[in-house]
Amino acid sequence: MREPLRYYENNVVGLLNLVKVLKRHHVSKSLVLSSSCTVYRPSDAKISEDSLLEPTCPYGNTKRVQESMLQDLVESDGWTVSCLRYFNPAGAHSSGFLGEVLYPSSPLMLVPLLRQVALGQRKELKIFGDDYDAKDGTAMRDYIHIQDLADAHVAALQHLLAGEAAFHVFNLGTGFGRSVLEVLQAYQDASGCELQYKIEQRRAGDAAVAVADSKLANDLLGWYAHRGFEEIMASDWTFALHTKGNDSLYNESCFISQHLVPEPYEVGNVYRAMVKEIQKSLKAGWEHEHSFLVTSIGHYPVCH
Ligand SMILES: O=c1ccn([C@@H]2O[C@H](COP(=O)(O)OP(=O)(O)O[C@H]3O[C@H](CO)[C@H](O)[C@H](O)[C@H]3O)[C@@H](O)[C@H]2O)c(=O)[nH]1
Structure with a gap:
């Protein structure tokens, strides 16, 4: 909620x-935008694409x-x-070396915080x-594995390729809501560490519940989230074990562009892990004359 102008400037x-430069140089008229579930009015029911739009924070605006x-x-x-409205991306790349890093200006996201406690x-x-x-009084979110998100981007690109000009x-999301206490318990199980916690006041701008109805993506893109909640936490813990004590690597790599995913063992944020998977799929299966751009510009909240 603080520093709203930073969100407007960044996003x-x-x-x-970006769009002006693309137009000027005739680069591409196809975009996949990393959008967010925060564009919706908070709701206890599952949120579908035609649910009411009413962000409650500057980032959502x-x-x-x-x-x-x-x-x-x-x-x-x-x-x-294609605007992809992510619910709560979490987890790490299967290499164990790409995951969400908390660097000085980053928002304090739940799963990386649990990693630090562990x-x-x-x-x-x-x-x-x-x-x-x-459920248990703590807020509920729909946590989705970043590699499932990556798969969705590839499916969205294929869909763009096949279609007419359209929005x-x-x-x-997965369609399953998990409370903060459930996430903590799952991280405890994955890591084998006992995690201490303290109940504080609600955070301004937080919704009680945010769970996705992703039927449209299932039906139109043929996309489903395959990786489970436990797998999300286990992959994050693998990342923790691989990168423990490597703070200098964290700090150097996290500022590298999300679009340049270094090989092979750099660490960085969760979106670079996702872009890596997209690049792999594109290289493996695609021969095409079109240029595409996946942009995560501004997905990342610059402050809370
Ligand atoms: O120290 C913390 C951090 C988080 N939480 C709780 O954990 C849940 C998840 O919080 P995160 O900060 O990890 O994620 P958000 O739900 O706030 O974030 C979502 O909304 C953001 C915008 O506000 C971005 O869109 C982001 O990508 C998306 O995951 C929330 O209920 C939050 O209240 C805590 O209890 N303690």
Whole structure:
């Protein structure tokens, strides 16, 4: 909720500049945007693409503006765009070397925080509220493995290739909600470490529940999330064991562009792991004359 202008600068101005450059150089009229479930009005029911849009934080507002900007381009200039509304990406690449790193300006995301507690780098997890109207009182989210997200991007690109100029929106989640306490328990099981926690006040801007209805992506893209909740936590713990003590590597690599995934054993954030998988699929199976761009510009919240 703090520093709203940073979100606008990063997400809105960043995307505007990117699109202007693409237009000027006739590079591509096809885009996959990393959007977010935060564009929706919070709801206890599963959220589908036609649920009400009503972000409750500046980050969500900027994701909504990004989507509108691209929709206007589709209508006025024959672009083809897929907006992928991620629920809660988590987990690490199967190599064990690409995962979510908490660097100084990054938002404090739940799973990396649990990793730090398990590694003894943080005393405890602060749980933001246990008085929500949800299962055990802690907030519920739909955690999706980043490699399932990567698969969805490849499916979205294939869908763009096959179609006419159009604007598409897809939810990407598993359809299962997990509470903060359930995530903590699952991370404890994966790591074998006892994780301390403390209940704090709710965090401003947090919804009680955010769970996806991803039927549209299932039906139109033929995409399903195959990796389970336990696998998400286990992959993150594998990443923790591989990278423990390698702080200098963390710090150097996390600022490298998400689009340049270094080989083979750099660590970085969760989206670079995802882009790596997309690149692999494209190299393996695709011969095409078109140029595509997957942009994660601004997906990453710059502050909470
Ligand atoms: O220290 C913490 C951190 C998180 N949480 C809880 O854990 C859950 C998950 O929190 P995250 O910060 O990991 O994720 P968010 O649900 O806030 O994040 C989602 O919304 C963001 C925008 O606000 C981005 O879109 C992001 O990619 C997406 O995962 C929330 O219920 C949150 O309240 C805690 O209890 N303690």
